[in-house]
Amino acid sequence: MADHAQAEHKEHNLAIFRGRLKFKNNVQKIWGVLIFLSLVTCVEVALGYIKPDFLNGHFLALKYLNWIFIILTLVKAYYITWDFMHMRDEVSGLRRAVVWTAVFLIIYLIALLLVEGDYIYEIYKNAAVSSDF
Amino acid sequence: METTVAATGTEGQMWGGGKSPLGASYGKLMMWFFILSDALTFTGFLAAYGFSRFKFIEEWPLADEVFNHFPFMHGVDAPMFYVALMTFVLIGSSVTMVLAVDAGHHMNRKKVSFYLLLTIIGGLIFVGSQAWEWKNFIAGEYGAVQTTGGNILQFVDTNGDRVALEEFVNVGPRDVQAYGDNQGIWYESSGDLGTTYTIEEVRAGFATRPDLLIRTQHLIVNEETGASEKTILSREESAFKLENQAVKVVEGANLTENEYGVPLFADFFFFITGFHGFHVFSGIIFNLIVFFNVLLGTYERRGSYEMVEKVGLYWHFVDLVWVFVFTFFYLV
CATH class of the missing domain: 1.20.5 (Single alpha-helices involved in coiled-coils or other helix-helix interfaces)
Known part of the structure; x- marks a missing residue:
């Protein structure tokens, strides 16, 4: 049992952004992903606070600004699932x-x-x- | 054994039996599928929220005006900053959780317990923040009046800045002595006395302040900027509405009415953030149980810290849901 559990987690996929960014170990990758998620959240909050006028146009019944929020949210969801929940390492x-x-x-x-x-x-x-x- | 199992001709293949084709233990698989079903539950709630929002697309309250408090900065307009902080707290606790999982892979009991403790503290801060958010939402800030049709009318000055009821309404004589909170509850039988002011007192106060206007919950598009704004009525229209259509004073929010606008807004807020908060709360309990098991050496003896990984999955899921709640309640 012990060996089995160990064997399963021996390897982490340490590259994000489709292999463009590689980390040396899992802990480093975690911090890297945290920095990325924080940046995305900061962008969201800044956009939500400023609400630039040029993003008020509509596409498919939603403002551009809202599309940006939704896309950034999906990006965050991807990295939470893939790297924090280790979906990247699953079969x-x-x-x-x-x-x-x-x-x-x-x-x-x-x-x-x-x-x-x-x-x-x-x-x-x-x-x-x-x-x- | 071999005599009781029929040969299927699939022996040795990936799905032929005797292997775990998905490369995960039973417990982890089931946690994933529980998360999947729970994600669909939250989708149901958020989609229902979207439904109501599209139904009241021209009347939905502006989140910036509702959630604009920050601790120790009373009266300062700080839209979203507090929830952004809550988001960082939750993402931070997600990071400590994944660090605990990583330490578990290295069978490092000390580190696992340390990171789990940080995760629990982060979760407690988040739940506490949510309670504070609820408190502000329930208490309300400006107060408003409601019309026969259930629409909310708010007060603004000529610059369009919100004016609170307490700034222009005086409490008149009461034919019964209103009890304090510690003496009894008085809502059912006393009508308007459930609120601080009566509708007549609001009308009288409105008459004494010629600069006051009424803002309805109806949103119009500002031609210049393209942004949505609430309609502000002229003084005559305001006086007419207040005189003929306003029926009661609304202070704060509950499940049937709220001073921010469409009552459904408050219902969804309570329900979705409440359900999410309940998940955070139960996540803290799971983390606590696992934390004590780590301290007791249970997983050390078991030879695997997989339990940390399973509650970790749940904890990250809670973070994941919050990312969506944050977007759809506070940003969009």
Whole structure:
């Protein structure tokens, strides 16, 4: 049992950014990922505080700014899962079983509910009865 | 043994049995699949939040105005900084957790216990911060009035800056003596006395301050900047609304009404951050149990610190969820 557990964790994949950044050991990689996640969070907070006017345009019913927030969040989620939860070191079967299932169901659920929410907004907006009273 | 198992012709292959094809122990696999299902639960909540937000797309409260407190900086407008700090605390505790896992791989009991302790402290700071956030949210800051239709009207001066009820409303005579908090609860039978001011007192106060205007929860797009802003009514419209449509005073937030706008906003805030906070809390309990087991040498004797890894996965998941809650409640 002991040997088994040891053998499983002997190797960590120490490269991030598709192999562009390599670390000497796992502890160093952890700090590297922390720095990266902190930077991304700082960018998010700065953008959220300043809210630059030129990011107020819309793409697919969302502001550019909100798209940036969502993409940065997904980036953070990737590195938390891949490096803190060591998904990078798992075999592809486990990775796909967890990630593909989640990604498919989450996109499905979100698409359904947001379209429905927008539909109800239109109904309210065009209703004969005002809600402003 | 061999006589009871039929030969399938798959012996020796990856999925032929006798191997762990996913390269992970049973416990770790099940933790991953629990996390998957829990992630879908949170997705359900956040998608429902998105649904309501799209439904009230022109009325949703602006997060900057709701979450703008920072400890020891009373009255300073500091949107998001406190939650950003909470995010750093949680990411930091994620790092100490993964360091504990790493130390576990090296069978270093001292380091594992040290990093686990840091993780627990980080978690406690986070839960405490969340409690403080809830306290501010529930207490409210400015107060507002609600119309018959359930819409929220807030008060601003001619510059568009928010004005609190206490700045212009005087408490008039009460036909019954309101009890203090330590003497009894008085909500059901006393109507308006559940709040500090009555709607008549707000109307009287509004009349004495000609510079006051009403801001509705309706969002309009500023043509110049493209940003969303709340509609500010003219003095006449404001007076009309207050006189004819306002029915009650709202201070702070609860599950049925809140001074920030659409009641669902408060419901989702309580429910999603509450459910997340509950996860953090249970994560702290798991970490504590594992921490004491580390101190007792349980995993040393077992020859593997895999249990640290499993609670570690849960702890990182809690961090992962927070990243999304942070985005959808505070940024977007």
